[in-house]
Amino acid sequence: MLSLFLLSVAAPTNLALLDRAAEIFAGARLGEPGGPIAPIDRRLRLANCSSSPEFTWRTDAHDAIVIRCPDPRGWRIFVSVRAIPAAPVAPAAVQQAAVKAEPVIRRGDPVTLEASQSGFAVSADGIAMGDAAPGERLQVKMEGAKAPVQAVAVEAGKATLPGW
Incomplete structure (x- = not known):
């Protein structure tokens, strides 16, 4: 055996x-x-x-x-494995992808930078160093800070820290 x-x-x-x-x-x-x-x-x-x-x-x-x-x-x-060909993109989808949202924050605008969770909120004022549509990142110059802070545009004049 x-x-x-x-x-x-x-x-x-x-x-x-x-x-x-x-x-x-x-x-x-x-x-x-x-x-x-x-x-x-x-x-x-x-x-x-x-x-x-x-x-x-x-x-x-x-x-x-x-x-x-x-x-x-x-x-x-x-x-x-042989690659699967990409599905053709519909023309309407191409047009939607090509349309970029209008910036709500423009370079030089005053921006209130906020970070909050349940129970607390922190805010500071700064100046936008670039244009940004809602959800896009931008740099905000904070008074007294050596380097600009990265932020995410929320609405006109308002941004938040990434991850908040």
């Missing part, structure tokens, strides 16, 4: 099965967008895995699949 066990451990992993499992994991067939670009190189001799190989994405971009044998002396291979 021991020799049979050693024989099964020494047998190479079936690469055709790994190819099919990679297609299933990716959700697309070999060569299709979103699927593996090419089959796993048949010259590889991967040791047999005592448990099922693990499949994960290499990055959030889903550009490669990582196949890993979780055994202590296991192996790891990467399978490149």
Whole structure:
């Protein structure tokens, strides 16, 4: 029995099965967008895995699949994935993206910089060093400070510290 066990451990992993499992994991067939670009190189001799190989994405971009044998002396291979073409953008969406919000704070405007949470509020006056629409960042020169403070425009004449 021991020799049979050693024989099964020494047998190479079936690469055709790994190819099919990679297609299933990716959700697309070999060569299709979103699927593996090419089959796993048949010259590889991967040791047999005592448990099922693990499949994960290499990055959030889903550009490669990582196949890993979780055994202590296991192996790891990467399978490149064909990029999925970007969906065409509707003309209305392009127009909306091109429209930039009007600045509510302009360079040289007096700005009240506020930071508050439940139970307290802190404010200070300064001068805007650039233009900013609501939600955009700008630099505010504070009297007595050596360097300007970074702020986020809220409305005309009012800004807050980032994260507040």
